[in-house]
Amino acid sequence: MTFSIHDLARHLNISIGTVSRALNGRADVNADTRQRVLEAARALNYSPNQSGRSLRQGATHSIAFMLQPHPGDQEYGEPFFIPFLTGLQGRLAESGLDLIVVMGAPGDYQQERLRRVVETRRADAVVLAWTRREDERIDYLTQAGFPFATLGRSRSGGKTYPSLDLDFEKAGADAVDRLVARGHRRIAAIRPSLDLNFGYLFLDGYRKALRRHGIAVDPGLIAGGFINEAGGYEVTPQVMRRKDPPTAIIFNNDAMALGGCKALAEMGIKPGHDMAVTVIVDTPLCRYFSPALTAFRPALQPMGRRLAEMLLASLPAFAGAAGPETIREVWPLELIARDSD
Amino acid sequence: MTFSIHDLARHLNISIGTVSRALNGRADVNADTRQRVLEAARALNYSPNQSGRSLRQGATHSIAFMLQPHPGDQEYGEPFFIPFLTGLQGRLAESGLDLIVVMGAPGDYQQERLRRVVETRRADAVVLAWTRREDERIDYLTQAGFPFATLGRSRSGGKTYPSLDLDFEKAGADAVDRLVARGHRRIAAIRPSLDLNFGYLFLDGYRKALRRHGIAVDPGLIAGGFINEAGGYEVTPQVMRRKDPPTAIIFNNDAMALGGCKALAEMGIKPGHDMAVTVIVDTPLCRYFSPALTAFRPALQPMGRRLAEMLLASLPAFAGAAGPETIREVWPLELIARDSD
DNA sequence: TGTGTTCTCGTAAACGTTTACGGAAAAACG
DNA sequence: CGTTTTTCCGTAAACGTTTACGAGAACACA
Numbered sequence: 227m228t229f230s231i232h233d234l235a236r237h238l239n240i241s242i243g244t245v246s247r248a249l250n251g252r253a254d255v256n257a258d259t260r261q262r263v264l265e266a267a268r269a270l271n272y273s274p275n276q277s278g279r280s281l282r283q284g285a286t287h288s289i290a291f292m293l294q295p296h297p298g299d300q301e302y303g304e305p306f307f308i309p310f311l312t313g314l315q316g317r318l319a320e321s322g323l324d325l326i327v328v329m330g331a332p333g334d335y336q337q338e339r340l341r342r343v344v345e346t347r348r349a350d351a352v353v354l355a356w357t358r359r360e361d362e363r364i365d366y367l368t369q370a371g372f373p374f375a376t377l378g379r380s381r382s383g384g385k386t387y388p389s390l391d392l393d394f395e396k397a398g399a400d401a402v403d404r405l406v407a408r409g410h411r412r413i414a415a416i417r418p419s420l421d422l423n424f425g426y427l428f429l430d431g432y433r434k435a436l437r438r439h440g441i442a443v444d445p446g447l448i449a450g451g452f453i454n455e456a457g458g459y460e461v462t463p464q465v466m467r468r469k470d471p472p473t474a475i476i477f478n479n480d481a482m483a484l485g486g487c488k489a490l491a492e493m494g495i496k497p498g499h500d501m502a503v504t505v506i507v508d509t510p511l512c513r514y515f516s517p518a519l520t521a522f523r524p525a526l527q528p529m530g531r532r533l534a535e536m537l538l539a540s541l542p543a544f545a546g547a548a549g550p551e552t553i554r555e556v557w558p559l560e561l562i563a564r565d566s567d
Numbered sequence: 568m569t570f571s572i573h574d575l576a577r578h579l580n581i582s583i584g585t586v587s588r589a590l591n592g593r594a595d596v597n598a599d600t601r602q603r604v605l606e607a608a609r610a611l612n613y614s615p616n617q618s619g620r621s622l623r624q625g626a627t628h629s630i631a632f633m634l635q636p637h638p639g640d641q642e643y644g645e646p647f648f649i650p651f652l653t654g655l656q657g658r659l660a661e662s663g664l665d666l667i668v669v670m671g672a673p674g675d676y677q678q679e680r681l682r683r684v685v686e687t688r689r690a691d692a693v694v695l696a697w698t699r700r701e702d703e704r705i706d707y708l709t710q711a712g713f714p715f716a717t718l719g720r721s722r723s724g725g726k727t728y729p730s731l732d733l734d735f736e737k738a739g740a741d742a743v744d745r746l747v748a749r750g751h752r753r754i755a756a757i758r759p760s761l762d763l764n765f766g767y768l769f770l771d772g773y774r775k776a777l778r779r780h781g782i783a784v785d786p787g788l789i790a791g792g793f794i795n796e797a798g799g800y801e802v803t804p805q806v807m808r809r810k811d812p813p814t815a816i817i818f819n820n821d822a823m824a825l826g827g828c829k830a831l832a833e834m835g836i837k838p839g840h841d842m843a844v845t846v847i848v849d850t851p852l853c854r855y856f857s858p859a860l861t862a863f864r865p866a867l868q869p870m871g872r873r874l875a876e877m878l879l880a881s882l883p884a885f886a887g888a889a890g891p892e893t894i895r896e897v898w899p900l901e902l903i904a905r906d907s908d
Numbered sequence: 909t910g911t912g913t914t915c916t917c918g919t920a921a922a923c924g925t926t927t928a929c930g931g932a933a934a935a936a937c938g
Numbered sequence: 939c940g941t942t943t944t945t946c947c948g949t950a951a952a953c954g955t956t957t958a959c960g961a962g963a964a965c966a967c968a
Contacts, residue, residue: 230924241948256946276687277627278924280618281953290891293668305646312636315670324689327634327668329656346617347569348665390918484855514825516857561650571954582918587956597916624924883948 236412288324290349296333313530344372359423388536388553394424397522397559400433405474414465414472418453428478441499458485474502480509502567517564522559592597629665631690636673654871685713700764716878729877729894738863738900739772742845746815755806756812759794768821799826815843821850843908860907863900
């Protein structure tokens, strides 16, 4: 049914070995014949069967990104990832690699999907996001000897894999510094599960900055919930019900911030007026919310490109002259001051 | 390096043929041996090499979704698609199919990526979105005899493929009806390129509804631009600069609406106060914008499921008893009244 | 016991590539 | 001209599966 290298070879009256070599740019083929082969391939619209190549070469020429929607978010989506993926795919394409995004059902653990990708050799490497503090996926991949890179740090797996992360500690600290400079002393922090490594890092920076300013860390001003709007909505009242409520809240996440602001609104509290609100990871929603939320913005597209580069550098088939020394990077988050604080 | 069916067979002292048959649930294998094979496969953690299967069977067991970010949107992302993809992937997974999302660089035409997917047999079928009125991708796929389904209608390719669309005509008309009922007579429409079929359909519904109400369609109240925030920002002043400016604007798209509202704000015009604003396709941004934008909401996740089902029904390997009669569907958009009109 | 049927399984070919190997022809070299 | 090297290409094996085919064993039936 489909057009194979045999057909092409027969058409050219040449052996399939030569055709393959010509197509793959090997040296031991005459310039003329190469020319003929390439022209014929173009004219007859031949392109090699991917399964055949993969089988023979043991490589799929594609990288898998594991995308998993958050549980309970029917509506929200993950606008965060699209620019990142754009950068990632752009860089991979330059090296002839396809990016395939493997979707998992929302809520189920990725472990099973990951195993499938790895064991069936669907991709040559995977990219993980939402790294956890102890991440079984990382353990699995290192133990299986499967190449991967992560968006986010983790304590799992040693320092053997490329990772790119954002400086959540610093953002947490910067947020505190800024609020303290503006006269706030009672600053709350709303975080997702501490499993999620960025939640942990953020809280760490928050705590250290408070201490640096000589402000005691009040556990009652720290609350954690599901990393979605419902989580923020549910958890924010906890810190507000204190006898000595905060005058500022730092949300680790845009969705939680929106839920939190909804809760605040129901208490008659207006962000930017009665309450300073800062968000760590900016998304378009922060910009369009009213009041526009002060937030820390990541450079998502460059991050995607960079992580692709780091991953490529770690793959034997692509490693250039340089060894994989710059394997772990932490990028800054840029403060975008808006109206909510 | 990896564990193949040969190893499994050797370990069991059985031929690979029998192992394969046992694994694939064929009838001509003894119940005992099947049991043994399955247990060993499980214990030794065997899973078949995907390239091998694909090569032999001529099927990849995966469906490709072509995702292409809009040009010029570094930041915005496509939250629209995530719930849709969740539904799509969920249904496909139930039939043992993987969903792979093929990313294209923003702005470049998908045609080249599509050819690659098709010619290299990376997927058994593809799902297209953002259908155009005349869509070369559809022409290509039908001509190539490659199975596909579309999110959105098109005039291309006849009625040979499953398609699921939203009723943009009706939404456009409903929006007009509602605004007329509220006393508006000068109603503007901001649309993306008419290439995009939903832009065309929307405008069609808008026009017909106006005529039905005996209101002449004023071309000066219709403007089209790029389907992003910049487009809305750039184009909205065009309708506002008329001597007889509109009292209501219908935006076909959330991003354009946000840009348009920005332009309005700069003119000192407040949506929901000095100007009624309606958006056709709702996203979280519409909800969180201030004022919250009245918009028509699609049932994205069920749509994803349904389109997967329709696609499956059109694939010979999956077609059940029923023929592919319900091949084209148009789903309603639900009005969510908020504060902007 | 002979014949036909049913179960079960092994053998081997095939899917479309890439690539190690070897050989023929051409070129280089003395 | 003989020898060595280089250039180029064909042959065939291999990647890991699935599956058509056939055959042996067991069973049923007469």
